[in-house]
Amino acid sequence: MNFHLFAQNNREVPNIRRFTDNGKFLSCFDQFVSFSFAANDTFHIAIIYASTSYIKRRSLWHDLSILMSSNPGRPWSFIGDFNVVLGNHEHRGSNFVARLPVKEFGAWIDGNHLHYFPTIGSLYTWTSGRLGSARIDKRLDGACCNSDWIASWNSISCHTITKYFSDHFPVLFQSESTERNPLPFNVRSMWLQRPYCEKLVSDAWNISWFGCHIYVLNQKLKKVNRKLIYWIRNVFGNVNGTVTNATNNLARFQANLDSHAENDDLILQKL
Numbered sequence: 001m002n003f004h005l006f007a008q009n010n011r012e013v014p015n016i017r018r019f020t021d022n023g024k025f026l027s028c029f030d031q032f033v034s035f036s037f038a039a040n041d042t043f044h045i046a047i048i049y050a051s052t053s054y055i056k057r058r059s060l061w062h063d064l065s066i067l068m069s070s071n072p073g074r075p076w077s078f079i080g081d082f083n084v085v086l087g088n089h090e091h092r093g094s095n096f097v098a099r100l101p102v103k104e105f106g107a108w109i110d111g112n113h114l115h116y117f118p119t120i121g122s123l124y125t126w127t128s129g130r131l132g133s134a135r136i137d138k139r140l141d142g143a144c145c146n147s148d149w150i151a152s153w154n155s156i157s158c159h160t161i162t163k164y165f166s167d168h169f170p171v172l173f174q175s176e177s178t179e180r181n182p183l184p185f186n187v188r189s190m191w192l193q194r195p196y197c198e199k200l201v202s203d204a205w206n207i208s209w210f211g212c213h214i215y216v217l218n219q220k221l222k223k224v225n226r227k228l229i230y231w232i233r234n235v236f237g238n239v240n241g242t243v244t245n246a247t248n249n250l251a252r253f254q255a256n257l258d259s260h261a262e263n264d265d266l267i268l269q270k271l
Contacts, residue, residue, distance in 0.1 A: 048080030121160030
């Protein structure tokens with residue numbers, strides 16, 4: 001994908017890494033990394049991995065506020081693991097959440113006029129993984145942004161992605177305009193491992209066509225494309241459909257688990 005390590009947080013063992021092919025580095029601290037990129041405007045983003053200690057998180061809220069105030073009038077978004085909830089509605093378990101960390105988190109959001117997006121998908125993004133009454137679920141991961149960010153895009157959403165091994169759901173924060181580029185045709189490496197693939201492409205390409213160069217090139221590409229699609233469907237089947245079905249099955253299972261956290265059989269089945 002031609003990405004390179006762009007930035008990482010300032011810790012002895014970094015736990016935030018950003019890979020990219022463009023962008024401008026702004027700053028890094030132990031709990032976040034910030035950068036900017038240019039599109040229809042210059043956008044600023046901070047990737048967050050907050051401490052589990054609310055005492056240490058106080059410096060995070062302070063540093064992020066200073067960062068925003070030093071870059072005024074710009075679209076800002078903040079994405080990652082905040083390690084705190086906004087209230088008991090984002091917590092499920094036998095205990096109530098501590099009020100002071102919730103208050104400080106809310107004060108940072110309100111003080112900087114940020115909009116905290118609800119996650120589409122799983123309500124809770126983290127689980128303790130324990131059984132029975134010891135199980136705790138929280139919404140610790142998400143994204144928020146200021147009004148300048150919202151005004152710059154036609155559509156903004158925050159989704160949870162199907163998780164596999166982690167105790168956190170990955171979060172996808174999407175900001176889209178109405179303009180969309182066509183999807184490229186991607187060649188899969190597993191196709192090239194079949195010896196017949198090269199012969200199929202060669203035979204289709206070497207068919208003679210008469211006309212101008214652009215017309216001939218267009219016809220050759222269409223012929224190769226049709227041959228490849230027919231061959232792929234017969235040899236590999238609907239790979240994308242198989243992957244999609246497997247992912248959807250896992251997502252349904254996790255949604256069922258999310259709704260029936262007291263069912264230890266479901267938890268053990270996931271393990």
